Amino acid sequence: MVSSPLRWPLRSLLSSGNRAHLTPATWSTLTSSPKTSSRSWRKEMMDLWPAGRAARRILVRFRPRLRASRGRGCWQFVEEAALDFARRHPGVVLYVSPRPCPAPLLLAEYLNGTVREELVASKSGEEIARLAAKLADQSGLDIIRIRKPFHTANPSVQGQWHPFTNKPSALTVRGPRLPPQ
Amino acid sequence: MSKRRGAGVQACASPCGRGEGARGGFLPERLQLARSSSRQVAFPQLRGFRAAGRPKLAVWDLVGRSEKPNWDYHAEVQAFSHRLHENFSLDLLKTAFVNSCYIKAEEARRQGLGLDKEAVALNLQDNTKLSEQGESFSRSYLTQCFEGAYPNLPAKGIGALVDFLNSQELVSYVAQNLSIQDLTLCAEFPVPPNVLQRTFFAVIGALLDSSGPEKTGIFVRDFLIPQLIGKDLFEIWEVINPMGLLVEELTKRNISSPEPRITRQSGVNTVLPVYFVGLYCDKKIIAEGPGETLLAAEEEAARVALRKLYGYTENRRPWDYSKPKQGWAVEKAISSN
Numbered sequence: 001m002v003s004s005p006l007r008w009p010l011r012s013l014l015s016s017g018n019r020a021h022l023t024p025a026t027w028s029t030l031t032s033s034p035k036t037s038s039r040s041w042r043k044e045m046m047d048l049w050p051a052g053r054a055a056r057r058i059l060v061r062f063r064p065r066l067r068a069s070r071g072r073g074c075w076q077f078v079e080e081a082a083l084d085f086a087r088r089h090p091g092v093v094l095y096v097s098p099r100p101c102p103a104p105l106l107l108a109e110y111l112n113g114t115v116r117e118e119l120v121a122s123k124s125g126e127e128i129a130r131l132a133a134k135l136a137d138q139s140g141l142d143i144i145r146i147r148k149p150f151h152t153a154n155p156s157v158q159g160q161w162h163p164f165t166n167k168p169s170a171l172t173v174r175g176p177r178l179p180p181q
Numbered sequence: 182m183s184k185r186r187g188a189g190v191q192a193c194a195s196p197c198g199r200g201e202g203a204r205g206g207f208l209p210e211r212l213q214l215a216r217s218s219s220r221q222v223a224f225p226q227l228r229g230f231r232a233a234g235r236p237k238l239a240v241w242d243l244v245g246r247s248e249k250p251n252w253d254y255h256a257e258v259q260a261f262s263h264r265l266h267e268n269f270s271l272d273l274l275k276t277a278f279v280n281s282c283y284i285k286a287e288e289a290r291r292q293g294l295g296l297d298k299e300a301v302a303l304n305l306q307d308n309t310k311l312s313e314q315g316e317s318f319s320r321s322y323l324t325q326c327f328e329g330a331y332p333n334l335p336a337k338g339i340g341a342l343v344d345f346l347n348s349q350e351l352v353s354y355v356a357q358n359l360s361i362q363d364l365t366l367c368a369e370f371p372v373p374p375n376v377l378q379r380t381f382f383a384v385i386g387a388l389l390d391s392s393g394p395e396k397t398g399i400f401v402r403d404f405l406i407p408q409l410i411g412k413d414l415f416e417i418w419e420v421i422n423p424m425g426l427l428v429e430e431l432t433k434r435n436i437s438s439p440e441p442r443i444t445r446q447s448g449v450n451t452v453l454p455v456y457f458v459g460l461y462c463d464k465k466i467i468a469e470g471p472g473e474t475l476l477a478a479e480e481e482a483a484r485v486a487l488r489k490l491y492g493y494t495e496n497r498r499p500w501d502y503s504k505p506k507q508g509w510a511v512e513k514a515i516s517s518n
Contacts (some may be wrong), residue, residue: 056260056360091264095251111360153410157496164457169444171459 056109058094058132074104076125077132085129089136106132110140245370246363257364265359267400270391273311277383278365280376281307286368308383315385319347322398323405330500334491341418346405353377355404399504406500414493415484423483427460430490436462439486441479444469458482 078096086094106118106128116135120128159165246252255271258278262269284303291300320343327339334342345351353374356362362372365380372380389397409417420426428438439460448454458478459469468486472478488494 056264056363091260093253093256093260095253097251111358154496154499159496164445164447167445169457169459170446171442171444 056092056111058092058106058108058135071104071121073120073123073125073128077120077128080125081129081132085132085136089133092136094132106135108135108138110138112140114140114142116140243370245372254364261360261364265400267388267396268392269387273387273390274384276306277308277311277387278361278380279305279307280365280367280380281309282368282376283307283366308380308386311386311390312379312383313386314389315382315387316347318389318394318397319382319385319401319405322394322401323347326402326406331492334493338414338418338491342409342414345417346408349374349378351405351408352381355408356381359404402502409500413495414488414491420484420487423480423487427483427486427490430487431462438462439467439483441482443475443478460486 078098082094082096086092104120106120108116108118110116116138118131118135120131123131247254258271258274262271262274284305284307287303291303323343323346324339327334327342331339356377359381361380361384362377365372365376367373367376367380369376385397385401388400415423431438439462441458441460443456444459445457446455449456454473455471456473456475456478457469457471458475458481459466460479460482461467468482468489470478470480470482470485472481
């Protein structure tokens with residue numbers, strides 16, 4: 001399948017010592033459905049995950065025959081930028097899958113189960129590299145509008161106001177001064 | 182159209198083969214049935230035309246990620262350790278993911294396939310020892326952390342906090358979000374929470390053996406202690422008689438027992454009354470709590486007083502995640518194991 005001289009760079013890449021991060025594989029599938037996220041859950045996730053990057057694996061899927069036009073960017077990415085990407089993101093496993101497919105795409109799976117696809121037809125190699133880096137840096141939380149750019153786990157320091165704050169209690173009795181004891 | 186697409190599901194005859202340690206090789210037999218049906222699996226996540234009207238391939242939901250294509254176990258394990266910014270020794274880490282139920286199931290399967298005894302025996306060590314090590318380390322480390330941070334909290338309270346942080350639910354939640362359920366070798370899918378808990382502790386045990394107690398302590402602190410954010414003490418620690426406990430605590434500190442008084446009330450004759458009961462020791466207020474009935478308000482006031490005494494109020498200083506000092510009680514952690 002991968003025999004023409006045009007594909008040599010790719011073949012050497014794939015069979016090189018850096019097997020750990022670049023593995024040709026069969027057609028990938030998606031994992032369990034993404035968790036529904038409410039905004040408060042999202043805030044908790046942002047607070048509670050010190051592991052930083054939350055991307056798990058990124059699949060590059062592209063068609064080997066369509067070298068011109070749509071597949072070109074993918075070839076460029078895999079031949080030039082993919083090893084760099086793998087080195088810079090050691091926590092993300094990169095799978096390259098050169099097989100017949102309707103459209104070349106990047107599939108990113110995240111730690112919380114979300115899977116994101118980005119179509120990369122007619123994108124240049126650099127754009128794909130930037131896109132892959134962006135996907136690798138994202139957490140898997142849904143991309144929704146952030147209502148407020150701030151959040152705190154301790155909203156009140158002196159105590160949440162309630163209607164009885166600062167009102168005199170029933171025990172404060174205004175009467176004649178009590179004799180000194 | 183579907184036949185051509187279906188052919189694409191076939192195992193990839195890639196010249197470079199798959200990485201070592203990948204499970205399953207090419208598509209396992211039971212999934213070859215899927216070949217003839219539509220290759221495009223319609224997932225709920227897919228938006229757009231591909232999602233419309235394609236049959237869902239239910240068989241994909243029955244198997245773990247490791248049985249689906251695009252999986253290199255060794256690479257995934259390496260990426261796992263890099264993602265956590267920890268240096269694991271990979272052998273220990275791989276051992277940590279092996280569960281005894283997996284070994285039994287695999288041996289039974291091999292026997293069922295008719296292999297002879299030498300081929301049946303798997304040369305895999307399971308993770309029970311690592312898991313016990315990890316669990317005891319995590320308990321002792323967390324106990325020490327809490328004893329240092331909340332010196333007034335009694336042993337039962339600290340025990341309750343540590344039990345909560347090591348409970349199956351919480352630990353399996355943390356493990357799932359670290360993608361341990363993909364890497365763990367287990368007989369069943371989806372991985373049951375007790376297996377996830379055991380595997381997580383085994384990972385901690387592996388880290389303990391690879392990097393030492395200090396780094397492991399930081400790891401435990403970073404992943405388990407944030408789960409306490411937003412939680413109240415008495416949500417975690419069930420106390421049936423807070424007033425009795427309060428009286429005990431006050432006698433230990435030589436303070437007279439509290440007298441409850443109504444400080445505020447509203448809507449007494451309605452369906453939604455609210456009473457604020459204040460507890461006074463020596464005529465000085467120690468706590469005030471609201472409730473729908475007088476008894477409930479008194480109990481709540483007792484709980485507020487206990488929270489103040491133990492230093493576990495909502496406005497306490499947040500947990501200190503800065504680097505621990507050198508020579509922290511590492512020796513204590515080892516000796517208590």
